[in-house]
Amino acid sequence: MAGQPWLEAASTKAVIAALEAAGGKDCARFVGGCVRNSLMGRPVDDIDIATRLTPNETLAALKAAGLKAVPTGVEHGTVTGVSDGRPYEITTLRRDVETDGRRAVVAFTRDWAEDAARRDFRLNALYADAQGTVFDPTGGGLADAAAGRIVFVGEAETRIREDYLRILRFFRFYAWFGKGAPDSVGLAASARLKDGIGRLSAERVSKELLKLLAAPDPRAAVRAMADSGVLAQVLPEAPPLDLFEALTTLTGDAALRLSALLPPDEAAVMAVAGRLRLANALRDRLAAMMRQGQAVAPDMDPASARAAIYRLGRQTFEDRLVRAEAATAGDGGPLRALAEGWTPPRMPVGGRDLARLGVTPGPETGRILKAFEDQWIADDFPTEGHEARLKGLIPPRA
Structure with missing residues (x-):
């Protein structure tokens, strides 16, 4: 994994040097997404670091090196270091002491294997040192990353009972990184324990769902969710997936994809938005898509399209157009170009x-x-x- 730009960046080296100055050569390793994505040839956005240092020792080490240190989650072992304006989330190695399906009580440890054992999936339990040498404490993470397998660390049911959000994370990571069929053991465990999703906060559920729907092609994951009963647990109102399947090929917009999993009724959409605690902007956009009134179709003439844009607004017009394209297999390209290039005039009299x-x-x-x-x-x-x-x-x- 050596040679990765993020790994070789001066800002990254400064953070590692600060931690090693306080705790020695093997006190800090990169972990999770940055390692996984580098191995899978995916972009790296966030850089997470696991360390044997306690949170207070981490804070002191960063400050001693002249780096900004923010105690973002000290009770859970997390400190954010900022180097050259880039954030690095640094978390002390942990083991679970107690879990209730929503949150965990943790204790700090110095054992890399204990820290790996509490993570969700084997490909997320990969670590790398400052030279790019990769460590695979579970023994399956490297193979999973190569094969595109999403496999729980240890026993799937045990991992899920620790935090039922891991059911949705299973499907989200499958949507983003999976190849072939989903892991049968993880899928079966998710189906058996799906009722536990009801114990989660609405905000956590909706955030995970939207991340899943933002994947390049989430169709296989959503089909697996539907077949296992997990989708009905999250969205019991979801219609058959025909519109979703068609619409997903037209747009990567998670909001539009979500709209295809909702009934075409404004009141029903508002009820779902309230239950899932969707952001107001997303709620209003979804409601506008489903509101009765001005129809939009890919084959409407330009004058009718301009009238619809004026009355609906560009965003709602384009949303309805994409949904209509998916429903009718029509070509809305010319009308999208019209919407992008035409500015509705102001009413000329008053x-x-x-x-x-x-x-x-x-x-x-x-x-x-x-x-x-x-x-x-x-x-x-x-x-x-x-x-x-x-x-x-x-x-x-x-």
């Missing part, structure tokens, strides 16, 4: 224009302006003749 024409401000003003807007949209947003249109809408005086 109350002042009517007042100038002798209309007394009041309910009649709103009625006339609404009628004008409907006609202006229907005529494809003409840029001239506005006063004549207004005059034609003003009722004659008695």
Whole structure:
């Protein structure tokens, strides 16, 4: 694994040097995603480090080296070191003392194997030293990374009972890194223990689900979730997967993919959003997709498309267009290009224009302006003749 840019970066070397100055040569190793992704040829975003140093010793070591140290989770053994503006999450080796399916009470250890034994999957329990030498305490992580297997560390049921979120993580990692069929032992354990998902906080569940749906191609993982009953545990409202399968080939947008796992009903979507504690922006976007009203289709003419963009807004128009493409196998490319290149104009008249024409401000003003807007949209947003249109809408005086 030597030669990885993140491994050779001066900022990384500075953090490792600070830890080794306090704890010796084998006191710190890289762990988890940065090691796994490097071995699998994937981009590395976050750099996690496991250390034999206690959190207080880690804080002191970083400060002694002139690096920023943030006690982000000291009670769980985690300190964030910042070097050249890049964060490094540094966690003391741990072993579980007590678990309840949602969280664990941990004790610190100096044993790499004990730390590996409490991790979720074997390919996430890989460690590497500063030179890039990889350590595989479970004995299966390297083979799993090479083969694209997601296998629990130790007994699958034991790992799941420690934290039921690991059921969703099993499918999420399969979506991102899996090849072939999912591990049968892990799949069976997930199916047997799926009711435990109900013990988790809604925020943890929705966050994991959205990460899964953001994978390049989550179709196999979602099919496995459906077949095992896990999907129904999370989204009992989920319809058959036909629309989801088609839509996933059109977009990598997790919000749109999620919409295909929901019933096409605004009230039902709002109920799911509340249950899963979805962010307000995501909730509102999903609701707008399902709201009754302006229809969108890949074969609509440009004038109708502009009218829909004006009334719905670009985001909702594009969301409905992609969903319609998936449902009808139509080609929405030309309309997407239209939406990206067209800026809806502002309504060219207002109350002042009517007042100038002798209309007394009041309910009649709103009625006339609404009628004008409907006609202006229907005529494809003409840029001239506005006063004549207004005059034609003003009722004659008695």
